Amino acid sequence: MDHFRLNNGELHCEDVALSEIAAAVGTPVYVYSTATMCRHAAALRTALAPLDDPLIAYAVKANPNSAVIATLARSGLGADVVSGGEYQRARAAGVPGAKIVFSGVGKTEEEMRLALDGGIYQFNLESVEEAELLSAVAAAMGRSAPIGFRVNPDVAGGGHAKITTGAAENKFGIAIGDAVAAYGRIAALPGLAVQGVAVHIGSQLTSLEPLERAFNRVGDLIGELRAAGHDIRVADLGGGLGVPYDPDQPPPPTPAEYGAMVCRIAGDWGTRLVFEPGRLIVGNAGVLLSRAIRVKPGATDPFVIVDAAMNDLMRPALYDAWHRIEAVRPTGAQRTANVVGPVCETGDTFATARRMDQVVAGDLVVFRTAGAYAAAMSSTYNSRPLTPEVLVDGSRWAVVRPRVGVDALIAGDRVPDWIGGCAGEPSS
Ligand SMILES: *Cc1c(COP(=O)(O)O)cnc(C)c1O
Numbered sequence: 001m002d003h004f005r006l007n008n009g010e011l012h013c014e015d016v017a018l019s020e021i022a023a024a025v026g027t028p029v030y031v032y033s034t035a036t037m038c039r040h041a042a043a044l045r046t047a048l049a050p051l052d053d054p055l056i057a058y059a060v061k062a063n064p065n066s067a068v069i070a071t072l073a074r075s076g077l078g079a080d081v082v083s084g085g086e087y088q089r090a091r092a093a094g095v096p097g098a099k100i101v102f103s104g105v106g107k108t109e110e111e112m113r114l115a116l117d118g119g120i121y122q123f124n125l126e127s128v129e130e131a132e133l134l135s136a137v138a139a140a141m142g143r144s145a146p147i148g149f150r151v152n153p154d155v156a157g158g159g160h161a162k163i164t165t166g167a168a169e170n171k172f173g174i175a176i177g178d179a180v181a182a183y184g185r186i187a188a189l190p191g192l193a194v195q196g197v198a199v200h201i202g203s204q205l206t207s208l209e210p211l212e213r214a215f216n217r218v219g220d221l222i223g224e225l226r227a228a229g230h231d232i233r234v235a236d237l238g239g240g241l242g243v244p245y246d247p248d249q250p251p252p253p254t255p256a257e258y259g260a261m262v263c264r265i266a267g268d269w270g271t272r273l274v275f276e277p278g279r280l281i282v283g284n285a286g287v288l289l290s291r292a293i294r295v296k297p298g299a300t301d302p303f304v305i306v307d308a309a310m311n312d313l314m315r316p317a318l319y320d321a322w323h324r325i326e327a328v329r330p331t332g333a334q335r336t337a338n339v340v341g342p343v344c345e346t347g348d349t350f351a352t353a354r355r356m357d358q359v360v361a362g363d364l365v366v367f368r369t370a371g372a373y374a375a376a377m378s379s380t381y382n383s384r385p386l387t388p389e390v391l392v393d394g395s396r397w398a399v400v401r402p403r404v405g406v407d408a409l410i411a412g413d414r415v416p417d418w419i420g421g422c423a424g425e426p427s428s
Helices: 019-024 036-045 066-074 084-092 108-120 128-141 178-187 209-227 256-266 279-283 315-319 406-412
Strands: 004-007 010-013 029-033 056-058 077-079 100-102 122-125 147-150 191-197 234-236 272-275 286-296 301-307 325-327 335-341 349-357 366-367 389-393 394-400
Touching: 004 077, 010 019, 010 029, 010 335, 019 286, 029 036, 036 056, 036 256, 036 389, 056 100, 056 279, 066 084, 066 389, 066 394, 077 084, 084 100, 084 108, 084 256, 084 394, 100 108, 100 394, 108 128, 122 234, 128 147, 128 178, 128 191, 147 178, 147 234, 178 191, 178 209, 209 256, 256 335, 279 286, 279 325, 315 349, 325 349, 349 394
Parallel strands: 029 389, 056 077, 056 272, 077 100, 100 122, 122 147, 147 191, 191 234, 234 272, 301 335
Antiparallel strands: 004 010, 029 286, 286 301, 286 366, 325 366, 335 349, 389 394
8 A cells, every 4th residue: 555646647646746846856766655654654563463562673774764764763663773874873863772673794893882872672693703792892881782693594585585584594693493502602691681582584575474484483492592591581573574566466465464473473472572674664655756768669679768777776686676667647558668777787677578658758757666675775876866865745745865966976086186197108
């Protein structure tokens, strides 16, 4: 469910015509719907309501814009962060330290200190070595760091190999079979307060089955850890629930179905449950608004060249991701086309042989479901300006990240005054 709708023949975000945003801000531009984010957060909260005080910690990496985090913080969500930068963003946007969990594969001393200073609900640790470092850092600060290990349950989940994290060969967490020994090794270390266990098996999951299998393994582990004398009071079940990208594919499980499964499997664990949804909250709350530059003939189908490119929306190039592409003012005419950006890479292809709205040069198009892992991964490759972001709430809208123009990119470079060119080459 989202709030991008046709109104008088033109696509709107809530009450704002996308053409109005394009005219004022230019294209390409990301546009986010407050109502959609809030609706998804509320749906998950309702689904988890039977649980005792669950912590829903929004996975900041999905969309780290401060206005997005602030919107979700105001509706009571915490944050799951994977870097010191994300920790700082979450705190600056109003998330209290007591609602932040710190995940991430290679936490540094500086990041540990930052979170201990600012407040943290739990560090999800990835190895005994990381636990030993955190112990030293926390002890030196006279602090006690609340921790759990992220365990790898050897359950592969995820819509693509590059977003699968719970298979045995993935880099994340400690093997679930080694967990009891790992907790034993760190239990007596100073500066650590063992309180939990964490799992996250992958992203864009379209079935509950791998999640249920992983959660059952975590439930068994909690029993073993308690039997070994560890006081496990928190279970972080991660994120990963998929969202619909393609209306012709079967829809992923709903938050209600997910919540019912969680309550059935984990409701009686006697732990506080933590959730780390990212895509579920923001995926369908954003579009990338772009303009067709021109249409040129192709060997089979024409190429629609748009002013957005792989640097703005990397998911198709990185994960073979499929985004629905629609005209902002559809005429009803359809045709089969390839949709590409202007970047000098063949990977800069958004759609191949796609049956879609017919567009001509100058028409506005949107890439749907571009609220998650989209602007977050954008770059300035090919010296393209960094794409701006707009947040809509009802009939109000604001630029929440301005475009970073080419002048600013050039001004960011430094040319040392000793540059002499290449020896032996003519200087002119
Ligand atoms: C990326 C990530 C998430 C969020 O995943 P989604 O698929 O966006 O819900 C949650 N937890 C951890 C540890 C992550 O790395």
